[in-house]
Amino acid sequence: MTNISVTVDGVRYDDDVEPRTLLVQYLRERLGKVGTVVGCDTSNCGACTVLLDGRGVKSCSLLAAQSDGHVVTTVEGLVPTGEDGALHPVQRAFHEQHALQCGFCTPGMMMAACDLLADNPDPSDEEIREGLEGNLCRCTGYQNIVRAVSAAAAELRSARGAAPSTPEGVASA
Amino acid sequence: MSVVEEHRPEVGNARLRKEDAHLVTGQTNWTDNITPPGTLHIAILRSPMAHARITDIDLGPARDRPGVVAVFSGRDVADEQGTLPCAWPVTEDMVHPDHPALAVDEVRFAGEAVAVVVARDTASAVDALEAIEVDYDPLPVVLDMEAAVADGSPLVHADKGTNSSFTWVFDSAEAGTGGSVDEALGDAEVTVSRRFLQQRLIPSFMEPRSVVVDPTGGQFTMWSATQIPHILRLMLALTTNTPEHKLRVVAPDVGGGFGGKLQVTPEEVITLVAAKRLHKPVKYTETRSDSLLTAHHGRDQIQQLDLAARRDGTITGLKVRLLANMGAYLGLVTPGVPLLGAFMFNAIYKMPAYRFECTGVFTNTAWTDAYRGAGRPEATFAIERMMDELAAELGMDPMEVRRRNWIAHEEFPFTTVAGLTYDSGNYEAATDKAMELFGYDALRREQAERRERGDPVQLGLGISTYTEMCGLAPSRVLGSLSYGAGGWETASLHMLPSGKVEVVTGSSAHGQGHETAWSQIVADQLGVPFEDVEVLHGDTRVSAKGMDTYGSRSLTVGGTAVIAACGKVIDKARKVAAHMLECAEDDLEFADGSFRVKGSPGSEKSIQEIALATFAAHDLPDGVEASLDSDATFDPENFSFPHGTHLCATEVDTETGMVKIRSYVSVDDVGHVVNPLIVDGQVHGGLAQGIGQALFENAVYDSDGNLLTGTFVDYTVPSPADLPAFTTARTETPATTNPLGVKGVGEAGTIASTPAVVNAVVDALRPMGVNDVPMPCSPHRVWQAIQDANGGASS
Structure with a gap:
């Protein structure tokens, strides 16, 4: 067993894990x-x-x-706990642009979008497609995912203009 | 008396989905999230050989591994597991071999389940697989369909004496729907013959299959990532001898299906058997590698087409001969899949003679079954490729050849040479709109310029003017095709005392947006707020009856059942309203959620008030029972026939073989639209899967029968960077066979897009002498086609 100390969605955990346990299994x-x-x-x-x-x-x-000593943010931590019904701009954009159908790829797709937007706050459609190349969706054909990421980028830019927020565009842990 | 606001129509609105709130926040209920206390975990040992006799299995060492609770093989559970069902015996003499969930004496494809370990955790179960020793005696393997039906072929099922499962024929001369195709071919001014390969595909739903069975209290609850909780429940009851009323099947959040979860799987049977034996909850979640190896595959046909025509482009006959790969066994609807294409090769075209002949062939491969479109993409691909080949043969524009043959809009309803009656359509309108959006003439000019200057990157234009039959299905037609069940759908409506509405639907959504669309329908029918409607589905305890979700049937069949259920509630409410308002029922009109006495403003009762009155039941008219509920079932009188025109422009690099889709226009006619947002989403996703077949996807076995494309590294589902932006639009020719005027949309994009893309690739290369490129049109295959046409040697 290995002891790890990791902060996940704003909560710190100290746990013993088997060395072969994957982060996703732990989560x-x-x-x-x-x-x-x-x-x-x-x-x-x-x-x-x-x-x-x-x-x-x-x-x-x-x-x-x-992940020992690191900060992990999952889809469940995109919005700080306690804000019932509140959505992160990426979540809201996925909903408003119909960027999900079955929703299975959606958490990963949104987290990858957050990563992309941290690097490039104003991506072209082409850059969004390239940036999300490592995420597969079988339902949407990606068209509305691209629109959603573009819409979220615009909202995050305007929010940043109004009031500086965390550079990743996600809730701080 | 209540003040009633005018109800704004919901049907037709691009309502944002109710389903999304929990999906975008991760508050999801996938099957793999469900782990009742004390759950045991399954790992499955799978055959590394495509065909072998199992001479010995030693399970002993695995039993001694830490955490292991039980280990069993097919021989241990031969009686309990029964044989997996095939519900579609297409001919009376169909060869239908036993299909054990766990192989008993012989394995017939690589990946077939051989033994099971049940342990306290998944890692221990997987570790213990290594301790199982199996002795295999290899048997000859047959993978190629033409080899399999040749004399002297090794047999997949030696006791059956043949690799041919069935031969099914439709002939217009015999059916009385047309003439003799051989005469047409004999008399033809032009004939075009082509052989097309429909490569094997893997549905690749994003959520791997998972199943949990909890046997607590002798009531078996199964959660499964399935499209078909109702059919699954019945089939498991029949095959595993579990009393149907003791089995509850729940499809919680399900992450896509595309036909791939339209199955009764070995893993579901194995998990149920293990839970019965061990009296504990048991769970199995597949890895992606297991999924690609063993979840049923799709397509895989060899198509031989012979088209007869006159020099002016008029088609005079079409002959289709298919070999359809069943794989090693028959799944739930395996033999019926090619039959769904049998009525579609003639497509939107008038032709006087047609013959279809299909042989189902066993090979040592994973079994095939429904995958998005199921039979219709194969048919549509073949006829739309043939239309382009006929045009090339005659030196005509490919759209002009289509125009000369298609059913004109004033000819509907139209009974085709395959015996179907298309209720409605307007191919001219969809095509005109698509041509305009695409800029067809300008692109043809650019194509000519590129050809003229010998541009290494050539432009190709591809057309697909498709229709399809969906909305499965009239029960009597299914009966005539020997399918084992009906095609109806059911809905129940409960007006709750507070005026809220529960709708129970027998179709089982897994991404399609039923909760939103059904809410829109109910809101309009009852005049209640969209937000006041809750849609329940996917749990046989909540929804006892249903035919589930496949074949683009949910809205046309299930949505119509919802309307019928609303109608029954309104009928009952009218009786109560008349009693409360002291008038005759005929004096009432129902609008905006209220019954009003005609000519007597202010005298009205809302449906919510009536719901409360029927709950209290203090003063109901004689003969009216308490509560305001209804049950309704709808059995369609005909299929649904969406259609449209898809146009694709590809840039093909003649030096590297690289294909780039420059633009893609899809104009679809799915009748009236309940929610345009959802319809557009269905089209986008359908296009992606059809383009996937055209350019990227291919399930490949090596010569020993090992799947080479066993991960997403090798089975290349398109990524965002692989696909273009689509231009989508609609024409609306309402269906005449349901009250909403809607047609199915779930499969249309997939059915239409594959030939549009391949026609565009071939069109780009035709001046170089290329008249076909086998799918998927990868750079290597495109380059090879160019080399072959040049007579050059391949590298």
């Missing part, structure tokens, strides 16, 4: 963060994407032990 099975899902076992589909210290990582390709 889902130990912490009950089942909003993050597993879609493949080869890091191709991106359904398990979370933010590690604000950067997108595929949590099926990281050991839980590697």
Whole structure:
């Protein structure tokens, strides 16, 4: 067993984990963060994407032990707890642009979008497609995902203009 | 008396989806999230060989591994597991081999389940698989369909004496719907013959399949990532000898299906059997590799077409011969899939003679079954490719050849040479709109310029003027095709005492947006707020009856059942309203959610008030029962026939073979639209899957029968960077076969897009002598087609 200390969605956890435990298994099975899902076992589909210290990582390709001392944000932490019904601009845009159907890829897709927008706050459609290349969706054909990310980018830019927020555009942990 | 506001129509609005709130916040209920206390976990040992006799299995060492609770093989559960069902025996003499969930004596494809470990956690179960020793005696493998039906082929099922499951024929001369196709071919001024390969695809729903069975208290509750909770419940009851009323099936949040979860799976049977044996909750969640290897595949046909025509482009006959790969076994509707295409090769075209002949073939591969479109994409691909080939043969514009043959809008309803009656359509309108949006003439000019100057990047224009039959299905037609069930759908409506509404639907959504669309329908029918409607589905305890979701049927069949259920509630409410308002029922009109006495303003009762009155039941008219509920079932009289025109422009690099879609226009006619947002989403996703077949996806086995495309590294589902932005638009020719005037939309994009893309690729290369490129049109295949046409040697 390995002892880890990790902050997930604003809460700090100290846990013993098996060395082979994947970060996604730790999140889902130990912490009950089942909003993050597993879609493949080869890091191709991106359904398990979370933010590690604000950067997108595929949590099926990281050991839980590697998250020791780091800050993890999942889809469940995009909006600080206690704000019932509040949505992050990316979540709101996915809803308003109909960027999801079955919704299975959605958490990973949104976290990857947050990572993309942290790097590039004003991406072209082409840059959005390239930036989300590591995330697969079988329902939407990506058209509305591109629109949603573009809309979220605009909202985040205007919010940033009005009041500076965290550079990743996500809730601080 | 209440003040009633005028109800704004909901149907036709781009309502944002009710489903989204929990999906975008991660408050989801996927099957793999469900783990009752004490749950045991399954790992499955799968055959590494495509065909072998199992001579010995030693389970002993695995039983001693830490955390292991039970280990069993097919021989241990041979009686309990029964045989997996095939509900569509297409001919009386169809060869229908037993289909065990766990192989008993022989494995017939690589990946077939051989043994099961049940342990306290998944890791222990997977670890223990290594300790199981299986002795296999290899048997000859047959993978190629033409080899499989040749004399002397190795047999997938030796006891059956053949690899041919069935041969099913439709002939217009025999059916009385047309003439003899052989005469047409004999008399033809022009004939075009082509052989097309429909490559094998893998549905690739994003949520891997998962199943949990809780046997607590002798009531078996199964959660499964399935499209078909109702059919699954019945089939499991029949095949595993579980009393149907003791089995509850729940499809919680389900992450896509596309036909791939229209199945009764070995894993569902195995998990149920394990839970029965161990009296504990048991769970199985597949890995993506397991999913690609063993969840049923789709397509996989060899198509031979012979088209007869006159020099002016008029089609005089079409002959279709298919070999359809069943794989090693028959799944739930495997043999019926090619039959869904049998009525569609003639498509939107008038032709006097047609013959379709299909042989289902066993091979040592994963079994095939429904995948988005199921039979209709294959048919549409073939006929739309043939129309382009006929045009090339005659030196005509491919759209002009289509115009000369299609059913004119004033000819509807039209009974086709395949015996279907298309209720409505307007191919001219959809085509005109698509041509305008696409800029067809300007692109043809650019194409000519590029050809003229020998541009290494050539431009190709591809057309697909498609229709399809969906909205499955009239029960009597399914009966005539020997399908084992009906095609009706059911809805129940409960007006709650507070005036809120629960709608129970028998169709089972997994991304389609039923909760939103059904709410819109109910809001309009009852005049209640959209927000006051709750749609319940996917749990056989809540929704006892239903035919589930596939074949673009939910709205045309299930939505119509919802309207019928609303009608029954209104009928009952009218009796109560007349009693309360002391008038005759005929004196009442119902609008905006209220009954009003005609000519007596102010005298009215809202449906919510009536719901409360029927709950209290203090003063109901004689013969009226308490509560305001209804049940309704709808069985369609005909299929639904969406249609449209898709146009694709590709830039093909003749030096590298790289294909780039420059623009894609889709004009679809799905009749009236309940929610344009949802319809557009269905079209986008359909296009992506059809383009996936055209350019990217291919399930490949090596010569020993090992799946080479067993991960998403090798089975290339398109990524965002692989696809273009689509231009979508609609024409609206209402269906005449349902009260909403709607047609199915779930499969149209997939059915239409594949030939549009491939026609565009071939069109770009035609001056170089290329008249076909096999799918998927990868850079290598495109480059190879150019080399072959040049007579050059391949590298």
